[in-house]
Amino acid sequence: MSLIIPAIKYEDCNAAIDWLCTVFGFETHFCVEGPSDTVAHAQLRLGEYMIMVGSTDRSDFGVLNVTPGQVGGKVTTSLYVCDEDVDTRFAHAVSVGAEIAIALRDEDHGGKSFSCRDLEGHLWTFGSYNPWH
Numbered sequence: 001m002s003l004i005i006p007a008i009k010y011e012d013c014n015a016a017i018d019w020l021c022t023v024f025g026f027e028t029h030f031c032v033e034g035p036s037d038t039v040a041h042a043q044l045r046l047g048e049y050m051i052m053v054g055s056t057d058r059s060d061f062g063v064l065n066v067t068p069g070q071v072g073g074k075v076t077t078s079l080y081v082c083d084e085d086v087d088t089r090f091a092h093a094v095s096v097g098a099e100i101a102i103a104l105r106d107e108d109h110g111g112k113s114f115s116c117r118d119l120e121g122h123l124w125t126f127g128s129y130n131p132w133h
Contacts, residue, residue, distance in 0.1 A: 006051045006079055009065040010120050013039035013055040019119045020044055023096050024081075024089075026051070046081070068121030078115070078123035082130040089126045090114045 010016035014037065020026045026044040034040035038055035056062060068075050083089050090104040093116050101123060102115040111129030118124060 008051060008053050008122060009056045009062065009067060010039075010053060011056050011067055011069065012120070013042065013053055016053060016119060017042060017044065020051075020053075023093060023098050023118075024124070049081075051079075068117075068123075073121050075121070075123045078125060080125045080127060083126045083128060086112050086114065086126050086128045093126075 008016075017026075017028060017031070017039070021028065021044070024046065026046050029043040029045045029050065031042040032040040034055055034057070038057070040054060042053050044051050044053060054062075056065070056067060086104065093114070094100060099117040100114060101117055102113075102125075104112055104114040106112050107127065107129060109129060111127050113125050113127030113129065115123060115125040
């Protein structure tokens with residue numbers, strides 16, 4: 001079995017974990033603290049799915065990653081989360097002040113979606129379209 005689990009680096013990973021849990025509903029599954037109030041590695045769950053996050057660092061893997069803030073707010077990849085109740089997710093994101101990049105809208109390929117940035121500028125899209133169904 002193969003799994004794809006996104007791994008995201010954050011300048012302030014502790015704040016990012018709090019934000020992702022509060023705004024998107026993730027739960028901390030596992031967390032290893034690093035030096036000087038950093039996160040060496042954490043696993044966050046959203047239902048049965050998971051992402052891995054960690055603080056930016058100078059490790060072999062860390063130096064291959066940049067945050068949007070390090071490259072003028074651009075992203076080289078984004079995350080798409082299938083969400084059966086995208087209307088509620090959008091309303092919550094707006095109510096807690098998430099930066100909405102693309103407002104909730106109907107998509108030509110089916111479903112509805114919206115895109116927003118997390119507290120460090122990574123781009124997340126939540127949509128009701130599930131390509132597996």
